[in-house]
Amino acid sequence: MWWVKRVEQAPVPELTMDAYQHLTEQNEMKEHCRIEVLQEDRWHRIKSLDFTVKPDTPSAWNHNPAERPKPTHTMPADMDVFDTDINF
Incomplete structure (x- = not known):
């Protein structure tokens, strides 16, 4: 559901x-x-998210994704998703 709501x-x-x-x-x-x-x-739980487009918030990019800043590459290209060198 997380993916479908956002993407x-x-x-x-x-x-x-x-x-x-x-x-x-x-x-x-x-x-x-x-x-x-x-x-x-002690903890907080997210009850709901509002995806309504409002000016001057990041939600404004929902109607015009071209204005969204490009993300920086945070994961090294040679990083493995899973460590296959360890035998469990």
């Missing part, structure tokens, strides 16, 4: 690397303008 693309990528590549290449993830949070004991 509106199915099927959901099976691997983290596939999702990462899609988000960095397409740059089309929806931004929320407001988060409703509930405090439960």
